[in-house]
Amino acid sequence: MNTLTNFYREREQAILGGGFILLLILIWQTVPALISLPRGIALFFTTPVEVIKSFYQLVVKNEIQSHVYVSAVEFIVGLGLAILVGLPLGLVMGRSKILDAMLDPFVTAFNATPRLVFLPLLILWMGIGIWSKIMIVFVGALFPLLINTYEGVKNVDRVLVNVVRSFGASEWQTMKVVVLPNSVPYIVVGLRLAIGRALLGVVVGEFFASSRGLGFMIAGAATNYKVDIVFVGVAIFMGLSLALTHLVKRLESRLSRWRPDEVKTY
Amino acid sequence: MAFKSFFSDYQRLLLGMVSVIGVVLLWELVFTYVIPLNPFFFTKPSLIAAAFKEQLVSGTLWKDVAISSKAFLLGFSLAVIVGIPIGVFMGWRRRAEYTLDPFFTALYASPLVALAPLLIIIFGVGLTGKVALIFLLAVFPFIFNVFAGVKCTDRLLVNVVRSFGGREKDIYFKVILPSIMPYIVAGARIAIGRGIVGILVTEFYAASEGIGFAISRFGDTYRLPDMFAAIMVLMIMAVVLTEGLRKLETFLTPWKTGQEAR
Amino acid sequence: MVPCIEARSLNLTFTPKNRGPVTALQGFDLQVSKGEFLTLVGPSGCGKSTFLNVLLGLLKPDSGELSLNGKQIHGPGQERAMVFQEFGLLPWRTVLANVELGLELKGVAPLIRHERARELIQLVGLESFQNHYPHELSGGMKQRVGLARALATEPEVLLMDEPFAALDAQTRDLMQTELLQIWERTKKTVLFVTHSIEEAAYLSDRVVIMTARPGRTKNVFKIDLPRPRDYEMRLTPEFNDIKATIWSSLKDELGTKAAGNGI
Numbered sequence: 001m002n003t004l005t006n007f008y009r010e011r012e013q014a015i016l017g018g019g020f021i022l023l024l025i026l027i028w029q030t031v032p033a034l035i036s037l038p039r040g041i042a043l044f045f046t047t048p049v050e051v052i053k054s055f056y057q058l059v060v061k062n063e064i065q066s067h068v069y070v071s072a073v074e075f076i077v078g079l080g081l082a083i084l085v086g087l088p089l090g091l092v093m094g095r096s097k098i099l100d101a102m103l104d105p106f107v108t109a110f111n112a113t114p115r116l117v118f119l120p121l122l123i124l125w126m127g128i129g130i131w132s133k134i135m136i137v138f139v140g141a142l143f144p145l146l147i148n149t150y151e152g153v154k155n156v157d158r159v160l161v162n163v164v165r166s167f168g169a170s171e172w173q174t175m176k177v178v179v180l181p182n183s184v185p186y187i188v189v190g191l192r193l194a195i196g197r198a199l200l201g202v203v204v205g206e207f208f209a210s211s212r213g214l215g216f217m218i219a220g221a222a223t224n225y226k227v228d229i230v231f232v233g234v235a236i237f238m239g240l241s242l243a244l245t246h247l248v249k250r251l252e253s254r255l256s257r258w259r260p261d262e263v264k265t266y
Numbered sequence: 267m268a269f270k271s272f273f274s275d276y277q278r279l280l281l282g283m284v285s286v287i288g289v290v291l292l293w294e295l296v297f298t299y300v301i302p303l304n305p306f307f308f309t310k311p312s313l314i315a316a317a318f319k320e321q322l323v324s325g326t327l328w329k330d331v332a333i334s335s336k337a338f339l340l341g342f343s344l345a346v347i348v349g350i351p352i353g354v355f356m357g358w359r360r361r362a363e364y365t366l367d368p369f370f371t372a373l374y375a376s377p378l379v380a381l382a383p384l385l386i387i388i389f390g391v392g393l394t395g396k397v398a399l400i401f402l403l404a405v406f407p408f409i410f411n412v413f414a415g416v417k418c419t420d421r422l423l424v425n426v427v428r429s430f431g432g433r434e435k436d437i438y439f440k441v442i443l444p445s446i447m448p449y450i451v452a453g454a455r456i457a458i459g460r461g462i463v464g465i466l467v468t469e470f471y472a473a474s475e476g477i478g479f480a481i482s483r484f485g486d487t488y489r490l491p492d493m494f495a496a497i498m499v500l501m502i503m504a505v506v507l508t509e510g511l512r513k514l515e516t517f518l519t520p521w522k523t524g525q526e527a528r
Numbered sequence: 529m530v531p532c533i534e535a536r537s538l539n540l541t542f543t544p545k546n547r548g549p550v551t552a553l554q555g556f557d558l559q560v561s562k563g564e565f566l567t568l569v570g571p572s573g574c575g576k577s578t579f580l581n582v583l584l585g586l587l588k589p590d591s592g593e594l595s596l597n598g599k600q601i602h603g604p605g606q607e608r609a610m611v612f613q614e615f616g617l618l619p620w621r622t623v624l625a626n627v628e629l630g631l632e633l634k635g636v637a638p639l640i641r642h643e644r645a646r647e648l649i650q651l652v653g654l655e656s657f658q659n660h661y662p663h664e665l666s667g668g669m670k671q672r673v674g675l676a677r678a679l680a681t682e683p684e685v686l687l688m689d690e691p692f693a694a695l696d697a698q699t700r701d702l703m704q705t706e707l708l709q710i711w712e713r714t715k716k717t718v719l720f721v722t723h724s725i726e727e728a729a730y731l732s733d734r735v736v737i738m739t740a741r742p743g744r745t746k747n748v749f750k751i752d753l754p755r756p757r758d759y760e761m762r763l764t765p766e767f768n769d770i771k772a773t774i775w776s777s778l779k780d781e782l783g784t785k786a787a788g789n790g791i
Contacts, residue, residue, distance in 0.1 A: 017367060021372070101277070102282065103285070105285065105286050106289075114466060117481065121493065121497070124490075207467070207470075218380055223383070227384065230384050
């Protein structure tokens, strides 16, 4: 009996957490067997097993692959552009007080507004081809990256900068030796947030302005009451999001080892 | 820090204003005198201002804003009422944390908007669907921020209250609640953005009123000045809410020496 | 004389997660007389703070007896109040509201507790700061608030857990003298914990040396210096003798490394 309690005590966290999720899935699965659902709800109801079966079907019939491909391209290109633009701009804004002061109102305004609000405009400009989605992903992911890079650069300890300058370092060298390494943890946090926003951009962009992609698949399935397919899509996004966030968090803790503990920002 | 002393707050504000005015002027001048304005593609500030005035006067603007705001406030309030107690519960009881954290983290990390079409199909196009989505999106920042706040509560203070004979309810109201106020406000700031996403998604997808619907309708009918005007209204509201909360944060926590977290 | 506080054969063992059990107190005995100023000195981890927390009622001993005025201790009570090393002031409350905390928790009416709190704030010399927040105060001032708060509920016994350890040397000296003045006026029984031999000798009627973990009473020394005491007494040869006596008992408990360095 003692070994059992020890086993539990060591893994309590995993057991309770995982167990709860498993329990929920189990309940979900068995609900239709236990209660007879009223007609209205039965139309929308699906079970985990159904979802898995649909997923299997979609893969086998080669229907899902093209959607995944399209969504992936939008995500990667959009995020990539956001990194290419956001990082340098954040660095420059952080170091130049003038530029910072001039761009600040725009950054504040655009950061407070969900970038989604520009979707109709982007559709107007770019139609429903792949570029409107890439742009929404880009605009969504840009701001966390920009702002966090900027904060990282701004938060450099003045004393350290002075130390490096006293050895005769140029602006570029200062950047390389002090500013960039200091900013890396901030940038990684920005990356984590940006990934979430980018995924959001893919999903929502494809709802409204697409004929392909996982988001489109979800929207189409919903209209046809194919709730199981909806959940296939949702599950894929959930899995992707968790996997990517986990990876970045690992990166984050690796790169932040030198920092004292701080409260996380979500 | 030394940054700001180079540039007093006053100078920063001035530069910011100059920048904004400059951009607006440039925009107007370029499209009036330099590049011909294709009305199906772009617009300029003077036209936007006119459209805005018209919407204001005719009352359509208020109507749309009111409808969207109603749904937003309902969903947001639900998120506050449900999210904060859950966060406290998770933060205070280790077992609750172990059980609920993985599940909620998974939900928070997923783009829950993916469920929007489903919710709309189930609840229809009215208030319920909007409120449901807004709630789902806004509740998690509260849960997690309050959770973090409760965990960060200084245990010494709990002991102090206990040592003077304080009971469970004293600990909650005199230590935990004041401690987590800054976290609640930070959570609210994030939740506002997510809530607005909820409004926009539902109104873009399937609605007949509200500001999101207005933006999308203007787009469909190529009424660009109106569209830009509506977008700006939304932007102003978002900025006011977010910056307002930031000020509220400093007001509610006069004891903090201030840390920034965007 | 009937001891005010009596501890008999107290035992307390902690079982922290992922580590082996830690016995903080083993067969701990102590007697404290009413109105006495008693200091506990001992190496780190010897259980002196643990004992204070047991006395305060926040920790329960595994076995043994602990009584105050003949009655068993079962948790916090109005007759005992603590001054904490890290101050423990509620950062969102003003000085006044902090001092009132104990009274508020007992349900004392607002007007009465404001009055009482103001009296104590005056006693510790912070009248002009009563509407300030803790983060605006220096360490010494914060601890004075802590002291005022502890005295507000008129406890019989004042427990002080290394209250001046977080202060700089000058402030510490000042606070010690102020503490003695306040003690003379209020006549509480004080149980004081410190690492500093000098502090123990200067402040106390009696000094108790504790053994290294698990903690037990090793020696008890009576401090025969006249009262009221002042700073100059610390510079006399008698004072040095007292310190030497305490040190000779303490150093064995500190382990061979420290003893050899003559700290």
